[in-house]
Amino acid sequence: MRAMVLDEPGRPLRAAKLPAPEARAEQVVIEVHACAVCRTDLHVVDGELPNAKRQVVPGHQIVGSVVAGGSRFPPGARVGVPWLGWTCGKCRYCLSGRENLCVRARFTGYQLDGGFADYTLADERYCFAVPAAYADAQAAPLLCAGLIGYRSLVVAGDGERVGLYGFGASAHIVAQVARWQGRRVFAFTRPGDAEGQRFARDQGALWAGGSDKAPPDELDAAIVFAPVGALVPAALGAVAKGGTVVCAGIHMTDIPSFPYELLWGERVIRSVANLTRRDGEEFLKLAPQVPVRTEIEEHPLEDANEALDRVRSGQVRGAAVLVP
Ligand SMILES: [Zn+2]
Numbered sequence: 001m002r003a004m005v006l007d008e009p010g011r012p013l014r015a016a017k018l019p020a021p022e023a024r025a026e027q028v029v030i031e032v033h034a035c036a037v038c039r040t041d042l043h044v045v046d047g048e049l050p051n052a053k054r055q056v057v058p059g060h061q062i063v064g065s066v067v068a069g070g071s072r073f074p075p076g077a078r079v080g081v082p083w084l085g086w087t088c089g090k091c092r093y094c095l096s097g098r099e100n101l102c103v104r105a106r107f108t109g110y111q112l113d114g115g116f117a118d119y120t121l122a123d124e125r126y127c128f129a130v131p132a133a134y135a136d137a138q139a140a141p142l143l144c145a146g147l148i149g150y151r152s153l154v155v156a157g158d159g160e161r162v163g164l165y166g167f168g169a170s171a172h173i174v175a176q177v178a179r180w181q182g183r184r185v186f187a188f189t190r191p192g193d194a195e196g197q198r199f200a201r202d203q204g205a206l207w208a209g210g211s212d213k214a215p216p217d218e219l220d221a222a223i224v225f226a227p228v229g230a231l232v233p234a235a236l237g238a239v240a241k242g243g244t245v246v247c248a249g250i251h252m253t254d255i256p257s258f259p260y261e262l263l264w265g266e267r268v269i270r271s272v273a274n275l276t277r278r279d280g281e282e283f284l285k286l287a288p289q290v291p292v293r294t295e296i297e298e299h300p301l302e303d304a305n306e307a308l309d310r311v312r313s314g315q316v317r318g319a320a321v322l323v324p
């Protein structure tokens with residue numbers, strides 16, 4: 001099968017031919033129909049996350065069909081594979097409904113080979129049924145951009161005024177959900193990115209401006225999707241008393257020091273890590289009700305490096321999706 005392989009962090013992915021995977025107990029072999037690109041893939045490729053599998057195949061927003069193995073899904077069933085690939089089921093986090101924090105968790109496209117390939121292998125217990133309303137490529141970004149965004153929105157609380165810092169794949173989905181929930185959405189892009197701001201307004205943002213600008217109203221919560229630590233004090237400065245700033249990414253540049261006054265007034269800073277299977281079930285049920293519409297650009301599998309570069313430079317409106 002064809003696969004895009006990371007030989008070494010910092011190097012472009014290499015187009016390789018690998019043996020097709022074979023399923024062991026509780027695993028399914030999946031023919032990949034689409035795999036969306038996430039900023040986390042960039043962090044893996046750039047070596048910003050420790051303990052990646054050697055020669056890993058990235059990609060953790062996979063939509064495909066079961067071709068062999070397992071007992072949970074019939075052959076041919078369409079399934080989605082998310083970032084959370086395996087948990088131990090025994091640690092204190094797993095036993096308290098927080099498998100997203102499992103100490104032995106393994107993640108797709110990081111410690112397990114992912115979906116930048118013709119076929120992939122997944123533990124069927126961590127796969128999701130994909131809502132029928134979505135075509136394969138449109139569904140793929142729901143599996144991380146949508147899921148992690150949804151988890152971030154939930155932990156942000158139910159305040160009415162929500163700020164989204166970094167308007168990429170995740171924010172464009174969260175904006176639609178937040179709007180549907182009756183909230184007001186304020187979008188922050190790279191300063192001067194007029195096209196990105198227009199895109200944010202198209203997705204339901206009431207206001208869109210550069211991250212160096214103050215929103216027209218105080219925020220009840222802010223979600224920082226961009227991997228830029230300096231946005232944390234900026235977001236803190238924009239939230240009202242009692243407001244929460246959620247850092248949604250797996251990696252971020254250092255957060256600069258800031259005056260305590262920014263945190264005072266019971267403001268909260270927190271991160272969101274990974275997902276639980278419950279998040280996935282909830283969000284994939286919710287998405288077609290909104291209905292969330294994903295904006296995507298498709299790339300052939302061989303163009304994975306170009307797709308990653310477009311995510312890196314913020315040129316993608318919505319999500320980039322690899323289609324083998
Ligand atoms: Zn565990």
Ligand SMILES: [Zn+2]
Pocket residue numbers: 038039040041060083144145
């Ligand atoms: Zn992701």
